[in-house]
Amino acid sequence: MAQVNRTEHQPHWTVSIDAGGTFTDAVARADDSRVLVAKVASTPDDPSRGLANAVAALAAQGMPVGDVSLLCHGTTVATNAILTGNLAKVGLVTTRGFRDVMGYRQSSRPGVYSLTPERPDDLVERYARIEVDERLTSTGEVLVALDKAEVDRVVAEVAALDVEAIAVSLLFSYLDDTHERQLGAALRHALPGTPVTLSSEVAREFREYPRTATAVINAALRPVIGGYTRRAADAVAATGLQAPFLVMQSNGGSVPAGRADEHAHRLVLSGPAGGVAGLVATAAQHGLDNVISLDMGGTSTDVCLVRGQRIPFTTSQEVRDHVLLSPAVDIHTIGAGGGSVAWTDQTGRLRVGPQSARAVPGPACYLRGGTxxxxxxxxxxxxxxxTGELAGDLVLDRPAAAAAVDRVGAVLGMSTEDAAEAILAIGLAHMVRAVRKVSVERGLDPREFTLVPFGGAGPLHAGLLLRHLGLRSVLVPSRPGLFSADGLLVAGLRLDHSQTVLTPFGPDAVPGIAGWFGDAARTAIKQIVDDGVPAADVTVSGSVDCRYLGQGYELNVALDDWDDVALQSIPSRFHAAHEQLYGHANRDEPVEVVTLRIAAVGAHRGPEPAADEHRGGELGDAVLARRTVRIPGFGAEEVPVYQRSLLRFGDVLDGPAIVVQMDSTTVLCAGQRAEVAAGGDLLITESELA
Structure with missing residues (x-):
């Protein structure tokens, strides 16, 4: 990362911006502990405008753009492109006989028992799949060599396709990528303006369909992401901000914007990953080992369970029924957000989601045309x-909201308030099920966890979720609506490498495994250092995917190091992991090492958080008004409404109560107590446990 010139007496600023469907959230932190925040309307037609608007909003509050040393950005551009099908037209080059791998996939279909199954999108039209005469064996030996005449034929056929991107995925190329590199070099020379993705550059792992799907999705996203990052960089530069520009990835780390399109498939969970990075930092600040995040925005809710302050990762994702080989934060997503639409089905039953009113037109109360x-x-x-509790220019209109709710109320034979409570009850059931999905269904007791709700709508359900799930406590961050944006700077740069080896574990396998880890670590460290992070701030961790010889699927096992002692412990670590997950282990069974993995992280040195202030004043000074509300399950009651910015460290609030702030609203139920904790976070417990 290039350095920004500034004089010694000037504080430097770091800026993080998370672009969501409704709002674009921005946080600027100075090294003298000043913090500025902004929440502007998103611009779905071109998110780069919303990014520039957020920078301008921070500058208007006094942030000198010339003193910004780092900008980190979370974006949903890749996610939205996949969900809407707004992808580049791709040509696929593959080994002869494997033209239809994107069609038959893994010989399974998503809806096994559906009488009217929908065929998943093949992503590449059949005419755009070019076969090439070459072949490797399963051990990486050349069976059919690739000659120049064949390369020239393939290049000519691809050039005639009129595609926007090219993917090359040859059989067993994860063992030897020579043929892929030959084709890639020729295609890049003949078609310099067309991005070319080699499967060996994005996923050196076995299983042909997932590897091919990963290459194709990366190719389809490259023009989208490349175009966006260029527009975003230009828009930010137009504001006068010249700092290094990073983009968040699905793996919980960032990448320089200039390289983001090379591994565009790693941006699919860019936005939610920032929230989880912030979650771990917040958990450490409060000494919490077991936490569950609930990131609720306008369209969806993302849930992630963290134990021992370690971010959970998965080695693959499923995107529109296609497998994507890319390390990602293990997040469970449901279609329930603040904008989730309530509707009645043909039997007259009330449903909520997954349809969403989105940013435009939005909920009926926004008065933007939503009904x-x-x-x-x-x-x-x-x-x-x-009214007046949302950021930006949004005004909440109760008559418009009541008119919309009345429409489902009429079908259900309910009053407006009863129908509204029914809508929230179903929405809450979706959230409860999501939390149970990552806890109870994995053999974990949610009563041993603290829930951290954030996003604009998360804290609205804090008290209800605490009560329904019997959680230990709920911790509402000081800026819940900006929490994901604030978390972007916590993660640092990250690079992942993997290599399938498929070798039975034994003394003969250890030198090769150690050699790969050493080479991969050096390569990753060099890249992160080249990106501007000092070598002393780079950490590298390793893991191995293992299985019992003959099994079809594997478990990921973390390593402390890759010296001889650590590598010799692979079988015992795998047996322990297998027993923990499945309840049994066969320690006499030989273990197969399937895939080797490393992750290199370059930490950011951001400004330190400000110390908690012990200000004078009474709790009553923070009460804005008293308002009659109907909290689901408790009936109508007049409750105090607190302004969060006026609360002091150590203040204790008894429910029922409402706490309002610029970016979110927190609701406490009767019998609950909230205490203002370190950093201004709000710790909520049941009163008898307080």
Whole structure:
């Protein structure tokens, strides 16, 4: 990362911006502990405008753009491109006989028992799949050599396709990528303006369909991500900000924007990953080992369970029924957000989501043309959301919300308030099920965890989730609506490498494994140092995918190091992991090492958080008003409404109560207590446990 010139007496600033569907959130931190925040309307037609607007909003508050030393950005551009099908047209080059691997996939279909199954998108039209005469064996030996005449033929056929991107995925190329590199060099020379993705550059792992799908998805996203990052960089530069520009990846780390399109498939969970990085930092600050995040925005809710302050990762993702070989934070997503639409099915039953009113037109109460009732409208009707409590220029209109809710109420034979409560009850059931999915269904007791709700809508359900799930406590961050943006700078740069080896573990295998780890670590460290992180701030961790010889799927086992002692412990570590997950282990069975993995992280040295202030004043000074609200399950009641910015460290609030702030609203139920903890975070417990 290039350095920004500034004089010694000037504080430097770090800026993080998370672009969501409704709002673009920005946080600027100075090394003298000053913090500025901004929340501007997103611009879905071109998110780069929202990014520039956020920078301008921070500058208007006094942030000198010339003193910004780092900008980190979380984006949903890759996610939205995949969900909407707004992808580049791709040509695929593959080994003869494997033209249809994207069609038959893994010989399974998503809806096994569906009488009217929908065929998943092949991503590449059949005419755009070019076969090449070459072949490797399963051990990497050349069976059919690739000659120049064949390369020239393939290049000519691809050039005639009129595609926007090219993917090359040859059989067993993860063992020897010579043929892929030959084709890649020729295609890049003949078609210099067309991005070319080699499967061996994005996923050196076995299983042909997932590897090919990863290469194709990366190729399809490269023009989208490349175009966006260039527009975003230009838009930011136009504001006068010239700092290094990073983009968040699915793996919980960032990448320089100039290289983001090379591994565009790693940006699919860019936005949610920032929240989890912030979650771990917050858990460490409060000494919490076991936490569950609930990131609720306008369209969806992302849930992640963290134990021992370690971010959980998965080695693959499923995107539109296609497998993506890319390390990602283990996040469970449901289609329930503030904008989730309430509707009745053909039997007259009430449903909520997964359809969303999105940013435009948005919930009916936004007065932007939306007419469908949403979870946000239900909160407005019940009073848990008052008027004027959202950021930007949004004004919440109760009559418009009531009119929308009345439409489902008429079908259900309910009053407006009863229908609104029913909508929230179903939305809450979706959230409870999501939390149970990552806890109870994995053999973990949610009563041993603290929930950390954030996003604009997360804290609205804090008290209800605490009560329904019997959680240990709920910790609402000081800026919940900006939490994901703030978390972007915590993660640092990250690079992942992997290599399938498929070798039975034994003394003969150890030197080769150690050699790969050493070479991969040096390569990753060099790249991160080249990106501007001092070598002393780079850490590298390793892991191995293992299975019992003959098994079809593997478990990932973390390593402390890759010296001889650590590598010799691979079998015992695998047996322990297998027993923990499945309840049994066969220690006499030979273990197969399937895939080797490393992750290199370059830490950011951001500004230190400000110390907690012990200000004078009374708790009553923070009460803005008293408002009649109907908290689901408790009936209508007049409750105090607190302004969060006026609360002091150590203040204790008893429920029922509402705490409002610029970016979110927190609701406490009767019998609950909230204490202002370190950093201004709000710790909520049941009163008898307080």
């Amino acid at each position: 469908e009732p949403t979870i946000t409208d239900a909160h407005v009707v019940l009073g848990t959301l008052g």
